[in-house]
Amino acid sequence: MRKPVLAGNWKMYKTPAETRSFFEAFKPLVRDATHCDIVICPPFPNLPAAVDESKGTSIAIGAQNLYWGKEGAVTGEVSGHMLQAIGCSYVIIAHSERRQYFGECEADVVRKTQAALEYGLTPIVCVGERLEEREGSRTEDVLAAQFDGGLAPLAPEHFAKIVIAYEPVWAIGTGKTATPQIAADAHRFIRQKVAKKFGETLASSARILYGGSVKPDNVSSLMAEEEIDGALVGGASLDPKSFAAVVKY
Ligand code: PGA
Numbered sequence: 001m002r003k004p005v006l007a008g009n010w011k012m013y014k015t016p017a018e019t020r021s022f023f024e025a026f027k028p029l030v031r032d033a034t035h036c037d038i039v040i041c042p043p044f045p046n047l048p049a050a051v052d053e054s055k056g057t058s059i060a061i062g063a064q065n066l067y068w069g070k071e072g073a074v075t076g077e078v079s080g081h082m083l084q085a086i087g088c089s090y091v092i093i094a095h096s097e098r099r100q101y102f103g104e105c106e107a108d109v110v111r112k113t114q115a116a117l118e119y120g121l122t123p124i125v126c127v128g129e130r131l132e133e134r135e136g137s138r139t140e141d142v143l144a145a146q147f148d149g150g151l152a153p154l155a156p157e158h159f160a161k162i163v164i165a166y167e168p169v170w171a172i173g174t175g176k177t178a179t180p181q182i183a184a185d186a187h188r189f190i191r192q193k194v195a196k197k198f199g200e201t202l203a204s205s206a207r208i209l210y211g212g213s214v215k216p217d218n219v220s221s222l223m224a225e226e227e228i229d230g231a232l233v234g235g236a237s238l239d240p241k242s243f244a245a246v247v248k249y
Pocket of ligand 1: 009167171176212232234
């Protein structure tokens with residue numbers, strides 16, 4: 001059985017003080033939630049506050065990006081080494097906003113994923129098609145290319161430690177959730193790719209999250225699909241009550 005992961009991606013929202021207020025309200029709401037792994041990914045400056053607030057709870061803290069080197073003359077970047085040192089345990093890699101606005105490509109996925117694992121971080125690697133790709137019936141081609149370029153080059157023992165997030169770009173922040181059927185079909189396709197490359201055992205244990213306008217009122221229908229192993233949640237993770245409702249789907 002795959003343990004679900006419910007991960008909040010705060011994107012570029014909240015200050016450290018707002019982070020602390022969130023946790024004060026959120027912690028009591030999810031105290032008994034042991035059925036899933038809970039992850040919160042705030043912006044970099046809020047990570048120390050989030051790590052501090054999550055002490056003594058089962059809530060894990062993740063970053064939203066990392067650089068693949070340990071340290072060096074790389075202005076504006078943050079390394080896995082630094083994230084590990086402050087107590088992070090997850091990191092989101094190749095979110096579609098990073099692919100779209102910062103040109104992240106499959107080669108980045110490979111080196112960032114390897115770097116994350118080197119520093120003990122669990123990578124949440126994002127894949128997903130854009131609207132014109134879905135409308136042009138190219139969803140599977142896009143997912144196949146992202147898998148072949150970004151995930152297939154990983155060593156099997158590395159692949160075994162990652163979490164995949166299927167996030168159709170047309171569903172992110174738009175209020176247009178993929179139907180459970182659309183999401184499950186995409187997950188099944190990705191799992192078949194995993195099986196072909198890494199074998200049935202790794203395919204059946206790979207955790208594939210869905211992301212894109214997941215809210216308290218649609219999470220249970222998504223989670224009812226056997227293929228869907230959790231969610232990566234943007235907007236609905238910013239409010240403690242709403243994210244707690246998602247966690248307790
Ligand atoms: P959303 O974002 O839930 O606001 O659509 C999801 C994501 O981008 O991870």
